[in-house]
Amino acid sequence: MQPELPGRERRRLRWSGLIQYLLLQAVIAAAGVLALLQSLPGPPAQYQLTAFQLTEAGIERAVALPYFSPLRNAMNDPPRFSGKFVRPAGEASRAWSVFLPRFTNGVEVTVNDVVILDSRRDPAANRPDRNTPVIAVIPASVLRDGDNAISIRLFIWGPITGFLDRIWVGPDELLRPTYDLRTLIFVTLPVVFSSWQAILAVILGIMWVMRRHEPAYGVLAAAMAVGVGQAFLQTPMGETPFSKLNVILISSAPIESGLVLTFALLFSGWKWQRYAWIIFIPGIVLALAGLFGSQALVRALFLILAVPMVGVSLLIMAVVTARSALQRQNVASFLLGCAVTIMLTCWIVDLLSVFQMMPNRIFTARLSYSAMLVAIGAGLTWRFARALNQVDGFAGRLVTQVREAEEKLKASFAREEERARAAALARERTRLMRDLHDGLGGQLVSIVALSERGNGSAEISDAARAALKDLRLVIDSMDDIGGDLMLALGSWRERAMAQLRPHDIALDWRAVTAQGLPVYPELRPWHVIQIVRLLDEAVTNAAKHADARCITVRIETLAGANGLKRGRITVEDDGKGFEIAPDGGAAGATKAARGLRNMRNRAARCGAELQLSSCAQGTHKGTRVRLTLPHRFPDSDGAVG
Template sequence: MRHVSSLTDFRNRRRVALAAGFVLLQLTVIALCIEIRQIPLPRPPDSNRIEQMWREEGSGDWQPVTLPDHRPTAGLTPTVTTYRGAFEWSPGEGETPWAVFVPRFTTTIEIAINGSTIEDTVRDPSNRRPDRNTPVLAPIAESLLTPGTNEVTVRLKVWGPLEGYLDSLYIGPDASMRPAYDLRRTLFGTLPLILAAWQVTFATLLGIIWLNRRHETIYGYLALATVLGVVQHFAGLPHSAVVAGMLGATGPLEAALMLHYVLLLTGRRIRRWHALAFAPGLIILSSAFLMSPDQLRAIFLLFGPPSMGVLIACVWVVLLAAVWQARRHAIYLATIFTAVLSCWMLDILTLNNMMDGERIFIGRPSYSLVLIALGIWLIWRFVQALKEADGFAAALVQKVAEAEDKLRANFAREEERARSEALLAERTRLMRDLHDGLGGQLVSIVALSEQTQPSGQAIGEAARSALKDLRLVIDAMEEMDGDLMLALASWRERIDTQLRAHRMQLNWSIRGPSGLPIFQSLKSWHVIQLIRLMDEVITNAVKHSGGRQVTVTIESVEDALGRPTGRITIEDDGHGYEAPAGHGPIRSGTGRGLLNIRRRAALCDIRLVTETGTTGTRIALTLPAEFPSQAGDGNTGKI
């Protein structure tokens, strides 16, 4: 018990230390985000700045104003504010092109020099987004400038949920404006475009994975969140309230999808009440159809950015719980979401004019960086899974090789055992055949030779029978490859000689081109049993039929299953005999022979049909399509 208690205390202390280090890391990340947000971006020299501007308050009413200037918005109804200013230009400065530089504005601006328009950002939909931080550099044609004082007019068009904003105005040589413009364009134009292109690729890969693995919904949540991020990047600020509401709802919906993704990533189950995370986005979306533009703006400011911050905070809490459970990957992901949450909080402070410095929004770019970080982590996990799969495959190959070696050794032993058993079975069968056939005949010869007055004729007949059995065993041992016709050809020669000795004629008939099909399951002991069966039939015909002809017919037939097989029919022209088993008296000497015929037919699963009458006896042997593998496997035979 003491050991268990000490182990529990150690784990608790370790978790507390890990949590403390984690919190310190997150505070460091928050501080870094604030410091990065405070880093001033380069601007042209102050000598090029237009310090004094005039803003039109009403019809012909101009009031002095110092830029940057904030203007209220009228929702989706555009409001236009006009600014005027003056700058000096001399002809000697015409060798260097001049330009107008505006670091930041919301939502679109139109710039005119001496009444001639040189730039209108309404033509570029991406510049109409209030969260893009897009700068403008408008070259001034020399023909528009006059020596001395020149007038610059800026018309600021404002609509959407955010207030209007016009940053400081710089007019001077293009060379002094270009470095600040190029840096801002790279940070707020080119880099977001690269991140959006990466998001498209990432969403495509995730969608393919999810479509092929529907049960892993984690990929579906992340794919949908990535798609919404791409839509937010490429969609400009529309004039329609419905489309504006749909665009405004993508942010909260995207954060809700990310929350579900993180829940699954940390091993938690999705509950029904988790669907409430989609409520802010759905409220904004429904407001676009049901409310006025001003009400839609109020709903967005109430449920849009705040709900996104709350949902990202919920994601952070879930990851913090995973960190407490000592899941190291949660530290990495939580740190990233801490950075995103910090950026969104800074954006909210900037939106409410509570943040010093330039009016720049960094929440959206930071979220794109989160998706990249998630992609890097997923790729890393995928590589780790591949390494584990490779290791498992290598171990499996090694185990399979070991199993193959064992199976090969077992197979060799089984093969040797099977060979030994086959040799033993063949030896036993051969001994039984010799004992039952040749052995009995030799015993008869010995008994006849030991009689007081041995009969040479009886001894000769017994010797011939022994020789016949020996030849039968030898013929059956030859390799026939299932061709029973080879054994029947040898049997025909021997039987023909036997019948001629008794003044009987053999009629041999083969129906069909080959007589009998090839029997793949035919063994030597099948041949011996069949030949002895047929010998018994011929012996009965010679001894008991009283006929003069024996006809053997060989033909190919099909069994009940349509498989090829054969039939051997032996018939004589004698006076016949009556079958046993209740069918009348048995002619002397036939009972034993019929019993042997039935027994041998049953051993080989041969169907036996006997027909006898005053015109002769007919015995039909229908061979099986598959001979039994062992003696006794067959049926009892049918008569």
């Protein structure tokens, strides 16, 4: 039984949260109903007129205002309300007015058989979904002290039945404040909300263009744009070139409610499905009726399609927002759910007033809807701005982290550079030690050995000169030649000529190409010393063993197929030559073979190619050593030898 406890606990918490949410929405709905049942402040009661004689459909009877007419269309023979009011004596200096707070659809007011007001001249006051009040100042020439006759004709053209609220006739200074208050609430405030909607529609449209993966912004922007079009259009009183367009936009409530419902679904995480287009069918049918039908057809279909569609959309939105608020547990979903509850309450109260189940007819659903859209748009804009702030904060933190990482990398690079410098110094020190050991060290050992054996001074002198030559070679290799190997070869040429002169051997120096060898920026001292020692070995072998009379050195630059240049140094003598073994060494001469092997190792250390050819017979006797340099020298001495 223990494993089932968490599931039960989750169900209990879910039901508990649902009950709390529903109770809160019930409280909000009850508070909304109580607020809507409250009457707005009115002018002094002594100026109110409620008793009239009504002539409707040929029947005359006494009625009391407010009055709900059963007619949906009465233009040729509208209901006529006849009554009287009294202006006390001594009021001639004060302006008197007639104030009508609410009516459906249009009125014509006559005082003492003189028409002082016709609301049909103001199309903005004839919208059935508006609560537009009207006030008219009675000309002083029309009024008289004592009894005055007043007559009101109520024009009705649907889609709902006619209605006339209580009226007041009295001093303008006493009636005007109430008129201004109602104008502020039911005329100015909707215009302000519509203006906000227009601004937010543009902002949300731009946000959707920049963030196409969030279609909720675009859907809400479209809903707001439709609402703005409805707010600023006038009710057409006749057939004009633009009357059909006005009818379509004014009756586009189903399309607007469908867009808002789509936004709510997307906002709650729902993915758009193909069958969701069914939401817009009532709006499309109503638009087609306005385009190809008459105004009377549109008004009839409005009650059948638009009003139920708005109610169904609100109910679905209430369920969707409740589910989202309970699942996500966030403030945005909770506030949206509360806003939907308020709007649904206003819509139900409006519907009850249409069916004459409320004592008055003041429509608030449209006003609450505009307020809800403005609140939603402001909330989305605030969320977008907060997301931008979060992005900016993240970018700032990222910049700080990148800067810190850069500092760490710089420190690491500095340490690595120091290590590399130390390693390079260590390698150079090792190279110098090896070069001194291999060259100068060996020569000094020979000198010591010859001195101890007491041999002739000539051999000691030769060994000392060889040591001095090797020391000069090591020192010369340390010079900065800027990658130009020709400078090092120039010094070597002088030493080679001095070496060959006692043997009466000529040195023929030939630069085949004008530049000699290409410049190698990566050339290092140990590259130079390996190449020079290899050339020394080649010249020494020719002087000692070849019985040559001339040694030719050719220097040239080769252009490869890939466009990379390579240098080549060729040392060739006209001596007696020797036989080359299959392994590339000298056949039958162990010491010579070891020397040739050293030459190959030195070439390999530099990444160069060494080619050796020799001929002991014929007219082309002699030996040729050809060293082909790489197009780029290696960075480290990886060869052994």
